[in-house]
Amino acid sequence: MNLLCFLNRVLCFFLPTLIFVLSIPSVEASKPNPFYFPHVDSSVLPDPSHFFSQNLLSSPLPTNSFFQNFAVNNGNESEYIHPYFIKPSLSSLSLSYPSLFHNSSITYQVFSPVLTISTPDKSPNQAHKVSSFSHLSVTLDFPSTNLQFFLVRGSPYVTCLVKGKTEVLISSVYTIESMSFNSILTKYTIKLSNQQKWLIYASSPIKFSQNDKFSITSGVFSGILRIVFLPDSDSTFESILDQHSTAYPVFGEAGFTNPFTLEYRWDKQGFGDLLMLAHPLHLQLLSSPENDKVVVLKDFKYNSMDGDLVGVVGESWILKSKPVPITWNSIQGIDKKHFSRIISSLDNDTNNLNLTATMSITSSYFFGKAIARAARLALIAGEVDHRVVIPQILKFLKNLIQPWLDSTFSGNGFLYESKWRGLVTKLGSNDSTADFGFGIYNDHHYHLGYFLYAVAVVAKLDPDWGATYKPQAYALMSDFMSQNPNFQYPVLRNFDLWKLHSWASGIFEFPDGRNQESTSEAVNAYYAASLLGLAYGDSEVFELGSTLASFEIMSAQKWWHVAEHSELYAEDFVKENRVVGILWNSKRESRLWFASAELRECRLGIQMLPVIPITEALFSDVGYVKELVEWTSPALKRKGVEEGWLGFYYAMEGIYDWESALGKILDLTGFDDAARGSDCARIGAGCAVKQHLALLTAAVVLSRSCLLLPFCLLVACVSAL
Ligand SMILES: *[C@@H]1O[C@H](CO)[C@@H](O)[C@H](O)[C@H]1NC(C)=O
Ligand SMILES: *[C@@H]1O[C@H](CO)[C@@H](O)[C@H](O)[C@H]1NC(C)=O
Ligand SMILES: *[C@@H]1O[C@H](CO)[C@@H](O)[C@H](O)[C@H]1NC(C)=O
Ligand SMILES: *[C@@H]1O[C@H](CO)[C@@H](O)[C@H](O)[C@H]1NC(C)=O
Numbered sequence: 168m169n170l171l172c173f174l175n176r177v178l179c180f181f182l183p184t185l186i187f188v189l190s191i192p193s194v195e196a197s198k199p200n201p202f203y204f205p206h207v208d209s210s211v212l213p214d215p216s217h218f219f220s221q222n223l224l225s226s227p228l229p230t231n232s233f234f235q236n237f238a239v240n241n242g243n244e245s246e247y248i249h250p251y252f253i254k255p256s257l258s259s260l261s262l263s264y265p266s267l268f269h270n271s272s273i274t275y276q277v278f279s280p281v282l283t284i285s286t287p288d289k290s291p292n293q294a295h296k297v298s299s300f301s302h303l304s305v306t307l308d309f310p311s312t313n314l315q316f317f318l319v320r321g322s323p324y325v326t327c328l329v330k331g332k333t334e335v336l337i338s339s340v341y342t343i344e345s346m347s348f349n350s351i352l353t354k355y356t357i358k359l360s361n362q363q364k365w366l367i368y369a370s371s372p373i374k375f376s377q378n379d380k381f382s383i384t385s386g387v388f389s390g391i392l393r394i395v396f397l398p399d400s401d402s403t404f405e406s407i408l409d410q411h412s413t414a415y416p417v418f419g420e421a422g423f424t425n426p427f428t429l430e431y432r433w434d435k436q437g438f439g440d441l442l443m444l445a446h447p448l449h450l451q452l453l454s455s456p457e458n459d460k461v462v463v464l465k466d467f468k469y470n471s472m473d474g475d476l477v478g479v480v481g482e483s484w485i486l487k488s489k490p491v492p493i494t495w496n497s498i499q500g501i502d503k504k505h506f507s508r509i510i511s512s513l514d515n516d517t518n519n520l521n522l523t524a525t526m527s528i529t530s531s532y533f534f535g536k537a538i539a540r541a542a543r544l545a546l547i548a549g550e551v552d553h554r555v556v557i558p559q560i561l562k563f564l565k566n567l568i569q570p571w572l573d574s575t576f577s578g579n580g581f582l583y584e585s586k587w588r589g590l591v592t593k594l595g596s597n598d599s600t601a602d603f604g605f606g607i608y609n610d611h612h613y614h615l616g617y618f619l620y621a622v623a624v625v626a627k628l629d630p631d632w633g634a635t636y637k638p639q640a641y642a643l644m645s646d647f648m649s650q651n652p653n654f655q656y657p658v659l660r661n662f663d664l665w666k667l668h669s670w671a672s673g674i675f676e677f678p679d680g681r682n683q684e685s686t687s688e689a690v691n692a693y694y695a696a697s698l699l700g701l702a703y704g705d706s707e708v709f710e711l712g713s714t715l716a717s718f719e720i721m722s723a724q725k726w727w728h729v730a731e732h733s734e735l736y737a738e739d740f741v742k743e744n745r746v747v748g749i750l751w752n753s754k755r756e757s758r759l760w761f762a763s764a765e766l767r768e769c770r771l772g773i774q775m776l777p778v779i780p781i782t783e784a785l786f787s788d789v790g791y792v793k794e795l796v797e798w799t800s801p802a803l804k805r806k807g808v809e810e811g812w813l814g815f816y817y818a819m820e821g822i823y824d825w826e827s828a829l830g831k832i833l834d835l836t837g838f839d840d841a842a843r844g845s846d847c848a849r850i851g852a853g854c855a856v857k858q859h860l861a862l863l864t865a866a867v868v869l870s871r872s873c874l875l876l877p878f879c880l881l882v883a884c885v886s887a888l
């Protein structure tokens with residue numbers, strides 16, 4: 168048993184490392200075009216110079232960020248920057264501490280402009296400018312008012328720099344019932360008719376006087392103002408705010424220091440210790456011993472729909488995720504007794520690969536899925552030692568992938584655009600709805616993840632081919648997974664280093680901020696990038712992909728997977744939902760983009776597909792998986808449930824009862840999307856495991872040998888005692 172325990176560890180954690188160390192490093196082809204894809208002037212992207220300051224325009228700009236609304240259209244839609252809603256308009260910034268709406272199908276936070284900060288004299292025609300940004304913070308300048316706001320995520324205070332002897336005007340939609348101040352005029356307490364208490368701290372004396380029921384104006388002032396909501400009338404709470412009011416963050420940086428380790432650092436000014444707020448996942452990850460200088464104030468809390476935001480004192484945090492194993496094949500292998508059935512399916516599936524039919528797919532999403540599916544067959548062939556089909560699959564894959572990498576595919580292709588800097592598709596470059604909005608930077612990690620998976624498999628099986636296409640392969644990866652600032656692509660286009668998961672929604676104004684539907688496709692993207700690292704012997708890419716996959720999994724489990732006993736969301740929402748459909752920055756929905764909330768099998772499916780080895784890590788909580796399957800089952804009594812989606816439902820069931828699930832999978836008459844036109848059909852066409860019995864069988868069979876790595880380790884190690 169000790170040996171088993173040991174082997175488990177070796178296989179799961181060290182084997183991938185060994186593989187990439189041993190694989191042959193490839194030669195970088197030199198090409199004149201550093202972007203590797205033809206240049207295009209997109210006709211659907213807005214001009215970023217309206218909202219970004221001049222010095223930022225020569226570098227890539229964020230396209231799925233927590234402040235995206237501030238850089239789209241009029242730049243005046245609100246964003247939830249924990250713990251406040253923030254809304255800029257031409258010459259002012261409004262904020263509110265949101266209230267929560269919830270029922271059984273939706274829950275969201277409500278914005279109202281409770282306080283608005285501006286100046287009495289302003290020329291109202293100049294919009295704000297973003298003068299610096301990172302994953303943790305954004306600085307907004309209001310050129311017409313001398314005000315500059317440091318919006319740092321998780322800061323309980325909104326910090327404003329007032330320049331050049333300016334009068335500050337603060338107004339409210341509520342009546343200001345009272346205003347009090349300390350003897351040295353550096354702290355004001357305002358009580359509003361909605362019963363909220365707000366504090367204003369100033370870096371030097373400031374003299375506010377009330378104009379009318381709704382507003383106050385200061386005398387001329389230069390310095391720092393900090394505005395904070397007081398959620399608790401307890402005097403300890405207020406004294407903590409007093410104590411930390413003089414230390415203010417102006418910028419935050421996040422970076423990966425080691426595999427599965429993320430570090431935050433804030434640029435702090437003023438004096439004293441920095442007080443920030445941590446969301447529930449932060450809090451879970453902060454418990455590692457590296458954070459010995461960080462003090463958690465567990466009773467100091469602000470509300471948020473993401474769970475309580477808890478006070479943390481410290482200038483840097485270290486966040487360690489739970490490592491996930493990245494492997495080409497199933498973690499524990501497939502029971503040999505199933506080989507013959509899988510092999511006959513593989514033969515059949517290989518014979519059914521249809522180049523003409525696949526070439527006719529022009530959508531980057533569905534094309535990506537088609538090649539990833541075929542690539543999966545090649546890996547399964549290796550796994551069941553039926554390599555005879557691999558050359559045919561490889562030929563099929565190369566014929567399909569090369570035209571996209573060579574830019575010779577007539578139906579679509581990748582192009583580089585230099586307004587925001589990144590890849591767009593030909594179809595997306597003049598149609599913001601084509602390719603699910605790929606041209607406005609929607610869903611990049613999803614589409615490119617499928618491409619990378621297929622490219623990684625071909626590069627692994629044919630290293631010469633891999634070397635030839637390495638620059639293009641790396642361009643696809645870098646578009647969404649650049650770790651360091653560079654001139655081609657922004658740092659982590661989709662992954663949010665503060666929230667710790669990805670966003671899909673691109674450059675578009677949404678009142679609820681960014682959103683993401685499929686977490687499993689996001690995990691697939693980082694998993695695939697990690698495999699690309701393995702294929703090319705690139706430990707940096709391997710480690711970054713693995714690390715992002717591990718954080719994405721933890722976030723999916725925290726915010727999308729809703730266990731029966733969950734206390735994160737309101738009771739009525741928890742009762743009706745085992746999984747979130749669309750997760751927005753400040754809203755949770757039961758519905759999907761392509762299906763109503765009642766189609767629970769679609770919701771389960773979109774949060775599971777594609778079925779790959781890392782699916783095991785995403786659904787490692789067997790108790791939850793059982794709840795999810797049981798919650799889905801009443802929906803299957805409807806007429807018109809599609810077999811494509813049933814495949815995922817059974818695969819999920821296979822995690823805890825594979826005998827029963829396997830029987831049902833074998834009874835399915837097809838994995839095809841036969842019923843076009845129904846709600847699920849749009850995505851079903853690509854995600855149904857079309858004629859890939861081998862794939863699903865393998866996935867289910869895996870669950871018997873041991874689906875869950877941590878569980879295996881636990882069992883093996885406990886038995887050893
Ligand atoms: C943004 O500004 C425009 C133009 O003034 C206005 O029509 C629109 O309603 C504003 N949007 C929001 C969310 O305030
Ligand atoms: C929940 O609230 C939303 C938004 O107000 C509403 O559209 C929906 O019908 C409500 N659902 C239920 C089940 O009450
Ligand atoms: C083989 O493929 C055909 C489609 O060409 C399908 O009808 C049949 O069910 C498949 N058989 C197996 C065992 O997968
Ligand atoms: C391949 O697909 C094309 C286009 O859909 C179809 O016309 C052709 O019959 C298919 N070939 C085979 C061998 O099934």
Ligand SMILES: *[C@@H]1O[C@H](CO)[C@@H](O)[C@H](O)[C@H]1NC(C)=O
Nearest residue numbers: 210593594595596597598599
């Ligand atoms: C986009 O460009 C293509 C070719 O350049 C053209 O055929 C198509 O009509 C254009 N679509 C739109 C929406 O402008």
